[in-house]
Structures are given as structure tokens and as C-alpha cells.
Amino acid sequence: MTLVEAAERIMLQDELEAADVIAQRLVQDGVDLRTSAALQRVEKPPPASG
Numbered sequence: 001m002t003l004v005e006a007a008e009r010i011m012l013q014d015e016l017e018a019a020d021v022i023a024q025r026l027v028q029d030g031v032d033l034r035t036s037a038a039l040q041r042v043e044k045p046p047p048a049s050g
Contacts, residue, residue, distance in 0.1 A: 002032040004039045 003010070003026065010026075010033070011019035027033055 001030070002034060004037050005033075005035045006038060008036050010035065 009016075009019055010023055023033055
């Protein structure tokens with residue numbers, strides 16, 4: 001899963017340390033975290049074969 005955030009970090013309204021802890025945990029759990037990013041399109045992956 002990819003999480004795209006336009007801001008320089010997630011959870012701007014929260015404390016920096018708390019946001020960093022959450023961001024680190026998301027990455028540890030396999031989330032592809034993209035900050036300072038703009039979303040151009042969303043594509044559905046092709047169906048898995050087999």
C-alpha cells in the first residue's frame with residue numbers, strides 16, 4: 001500500500017514526535033510512505049494470474 005501526502009510529513013496538526021513515530025510504524029508495517037508528493041493518477045493493478 002502507498003500513502004501519498006502533499007505536505008512534508010503526515011499529521012501536520014499533531015506534534016512532530018508523534019507524527020514521526022506513526023510514520024516509522026507505517027513504514028515498518030510495509031506502507032510505502034510518500035511525503036511532499038502530488039498524486040497524478042490512480043491505476044488498478046491487473047488481476048493476478050494463477
